[in-house]
Amino acid sequence: MTLEDLGYNDQLEKLRNENNLKAFDIGRVISEHKERYVVKNDKGEFEAEITGHLRFSSKSREDFPAVGDWVAITIYDSDFCIIHSILPRSSAISRQDVGKFGEIQIIATNIDYALLVQAVDRDFNMNRLERYLTICNASKVDPIIVLTKIDLIDEHQTLEILEKIKTRIKNVPVIAISNESQDGYDKIKAVIEKGKTYCMLGSSGVGKSTLLNNLSGKPVMQTGTISQSTKKGKHVTSHRELVILENGGILIDNPGMREVGIADPTSGLEMTFDVIGRLSQNCKFKDCTHTNEIGCAVIEAVEKGELDHASYENYLKLEREKAHFESSVAERRKRDKEFGKMMKNYKKDINRKK
Incomplete structure (x- = not known):
């Protein structure tokens, strides 16, 4: 495994030099578990934590590492390292952080393409597709729509769905597949390039984990059985993880998202x-x-x-x-600024009393 296999390139090496990080090893965050990370590079995989300086200098959750990030690390033993710094991101897919007032949650970083995965039976929803597209456009990530479970409907119904998409969404590739028969897999494999990073966005049970397993050529993610009450796949993935595919492409799987609030500061x-x-x-x-x-x-x-x-x-x-x-x-x-001003005045009062 080389850094290039993980997506490292000349532009990232330039950023490493410009940010004075040559003294550190470089790795890519391949999974995240509540502020504990797994970082991978040409020397192996390492459990990782961030430095206290990085923690306390971070202004928001956006400043913490996320899956897909390239990070400067110090390796301490065969399976542990410390993250000192994050290289500037080429892209970051984000959404409103669920339940946190005015906060943004980073889904994945340094993404080239996003696979917008929807099942054609019960999950298909045009409004949600446009929501995902807005997230991609705000993140400067190229979208590819992937329709799964076409084996559950007939060809006429599939064509109707494709026509609905073409009516409302222009100039975005659409690929229809079956995870069971693997119909359409030749088309999805054709768009996955070696060294490029892809991210899957979709609800629970649409077949993302099965798609990842089939593309990687091995059982990377556990897959769920079909619920008898909803006839939908059960949610299995509980964290984000970066996987190298059989053809050299890099794919990040995400937990199914019930809420996808847009946080769009751009166009x-x-x-x-x-x-x-x-x-x-x-x-x-x-x-x-x-x-x-x-x-x-x-x-x-x-x-x-x-x-x-x-x-x-x-x-x-x-x-x-x-x-x-x-x-x-x-x-x-505004609230944070007022709190900071209050603390500053409080410290002045304390110093005067001394």
């Missing part, structure tokens, strides 16, 4: 709903919200049937969600 929504973006240029008002304004070109397109109504409704929902998250972040920062 992810505009890229996903680019048709709405183009139409909005003809709106009467520059600050048009596309909800009830007179002269709104977007509303007019919906009324004429030129813009899919369900996609329009999903856009409005995600826009509201984005605005709420941004206000939550601003409120949290």
